[in-house]
Amino acid sequence: MRFSGLMRAVGLMPAVWFAGSLVAQDNTELLNRMKAMEDRIKALEAEVQTLKGQQAAAAPVAPAPVAPPPAPVPQVSQEMAAPQQLGGAGGAAAKALNPDISVIGDFLGAVGNPANRYTPSLEMHESEVGFQEIIDPYARADFFISFGERGVEVEEGYLTFTSLPAGLQVKVGKMRAAFGKVNAMHNHVLPWTDRPLVNQNLVGGEDGIDDAGLSLSRLLPAPKGFFLEGTAQLYRGDSDGVYAARKRTDVSTVEHLRLYRDLNESTNLDLGGSFSRGKSPFADAWNQLYGFDATLHWKPLRRAVYRSFIARSEVIWARTAVSPAVANPFAPGVPRSIITPFGYYVSADYQFRRRWFIGARFDRSQRGACQPTFPSTTTPCNLPFTSLVQDTGGSLLVTYWPSEFSQIRGQLRRTRYGDSSTTNELLFQFIFSMGAHGAHPF
Amino acid sequence: MKSNRTIAVLAALAASAGAHAAGKTNVMSATEDLAAIAREIGGDQITVDSIAKGYQDPHFVEPKPSFILKLQKADLLLVVGLQLEIGWLPPLITQSRNGKIQPGGLGYMDMSQYCQILEIPQGQVTRAMGDVHPLGNPHYWLDPDNGRRIAKALADKFSSMQPASAAAFAARYADFDKRLTEAEKGWQAKMAPYKGRKVVTYHRSWPNFCERFGLNVVEYVEPKPGIPPTPNHTLDVINLMKREGVRLILVEPYFDLRAPNKIAQDVGGQVLVLMPSVGGVKEITNYFQLFDYDINLLVNTFQKYQ
Secondary structure, eight states: OOOHHHHHHHHHHHHHHHOOOOOHHHHHHHHHHHHHHHHHHHHHHHHHHHHHHHHHHHTSSSSSSSOOOOOOOHHHHHHSSSSSOOOOOOOGGGGGGOOOOEEEEEEEEEEEOTTTTTOOSSSEEEEEEEEEEEEETEEEEEEEEEEEEEEEEEEEEEEEOOOGGGEEEEEEEEEOSSSGGGGGOOOGOOSSOOOOHHHHHHHTTTTTSEEEEEEEEEEEEOOOEEEEEEEEEEOOOOOOOOBBSSSSTTOEEEEEEEEESSSSSSOOOOEEEEEEEEEEESSSEEEEEEEEEEEEOOOGGGGTTTTTEEEEEEEEEEEEOOOSSSSSTTTOOOOOOEEEEEEEEEEEEOOOOOEEEOOOEEEEEETTTTTSSSSSSOOOOEEEEEEEEEEEEEEEEEEEETTTTTEEEEEEEEEEEEESSSEEEEEEEEEEEEEOOOOOOO | HHHHHHHHHHHHHHHHHHHHHTTTTTEEEESHHHHHHHHHHHHEEEEEEESSSSOOOTTTOOOOOOHHHHHHHHEEEEOOOOTTTTTTHHHHHHHHOGGGGGTTTTEEEEGGGGSSSOOOSSSSSOOOGGGGTTTOOOOOGGGGHHHHHHHHHHHHHHHHHOOGGOOOOOOOOHHHHHHHHHHHHHHHHHGGGGGTTTTEESSSOOOHHHHTTTTTEEEESSSSSOOOHHHHHHHHHHHHHHTOOOOOEEEEETSSSHHHHHHHHTOEEEEEOOOOOOSSSOOOHHHHHHEEEEEEHHHHHHHHTT
16 A cells, blocks of 8 residues: 555656646746846837927927817727717707897887877887707708787798709798898898888888798899899788788789999999789789889998998889778779879988998888878878878988997988878987897898 | 800800819908918919908908809808808808808818917806907917918818819928918017017907017007997006006007097007008018018017117
């Protein structure tokens, strides 16, 4: 048993020696490897020091750009090297996609005798809230909601397709129609506190032709230096005092041709011709409007902040179907006739200081003697229903801009209405703007 | 006769094809400064035109329809940004019917994104501060370093639009960079003796210029940005200038000189009409001449008040 134990021990000896030699060999290799790694670390440390030195030397010569290029291609190695930003943007970042919001207040006061057309002595005439934003790469949207003392309405709310081929532009929504100049203007960009008599009498007053529809416009070929734009618009056919649609086919249309030219760098001339057609609100027949507008604009570039002059005029003819039954003009058998009132205004504004403007306007416009007026009159109609009467007015204006965002205006207005009443009024207006209200087209 | 007419029509059509037929990139810029740098980098491989003239206030440009015609044909629109053009450029872009240059489009470049911007308001911003730019001061092109950054961004952009000419654009940028570096040395050397000089400016048009060339703006003729001088503020400016020994009032060419002249008269100083843009006067036709003109004018005036 002992012998066998000894023999077993002797037999195991080569195995122990072999195992010991293997361990010794591994240790040598391990030491070699550790030595190699140590050398490699030293080499890397030296390399890092060299790079740091180079970077420090290069920094003053080539400062890092403040802003990166707009669309850098991410590099994996750079991402690994740069500290990672964890988490997304803060909640406030989502507001970046909110539309531009603005509010424009229009406070109006009146002193004097309004004759038979009452307007309040003091009123918050309009508060216009605007929302404007790019919708997607192809379109933008503009909403203007008007809060007045008589209610709230969407003054305009439309989508504009900005990237159509062939130089086309399409608008869809509710819009002020491109009929002449004044009809397309919001109250706060008018050069007066009111709208001219011709717009009051023939183009629907303050609301004007403002309807839901489609607008297609295109820049047309023209001789060099001329801007020629054609616009065609299709509306539902409902605009107070101008058109009334009683069925789906009673749509109204507006066509406008605009010709513009720079006479020199300070002076330009803007001409327009307009036509519109829709169903008359006064009889079961059509109402047609023809208009011509001209604007001469002078603003010397070197003194653009201090001096400017604008002369403008619009001439409008109407061909309106009327009936004697104002209460129910569309009843079967009601006779109808055509009246053709005509009107115009001529206006001029001169800026003589950075904040000061003076202006004048002359108005003359016919109207159907028995048709509603803007503002409405209390004078009864004792004339034949096809009669025309003529209103004539004149205004002097002074405007003061405390800043770009507020405006104070006074308007001395004398009007002789066709029913022989004459008014002398002093109108005063405060306009103030807050928020990001987009610029209006020229 | 008939063939002559045909040739004339073809010639007219060829002429109307213009820049596109020659494969050039049609660049429109909001101001002449950006146009001048684009011209340096693009050379004859681009056509460049600008909307605002160098002698007009870039805040108040009329969005005339004639600009729509130019924008309609543009491949690339360069804007200063930081709301400098907010009062006139957006309706022009919308009416241009040009999808390429709409904000966010490949042909729309806001150059402020590449530049060092100063006077970025901190905290609450209100209109009580005047016509402030909530995103920072937009007159950044008046620092040559920003001019260099704009040039680099344009070289990259032109290269992406005309890859075949990338080498030419890179070479033009390198040349521009070299010439600008040399010119900067000269401008800095001229201005070095006057480092720290106190001045008053009409509007906040000069922070980048003054920081780069070591001038110290102590007050403005405008009580607040965009607000015309008031008698009280004018008196305050006069008192401050007397107290601090300030003699020079820097005014942009489009502002009324009455208030600055009155102040200068009271303090025994001088009004200097500096040009903030290329094209401000006839002799400034490129970006280098803009700094040459302004720095020479400043140095000559400082020498009078040694």
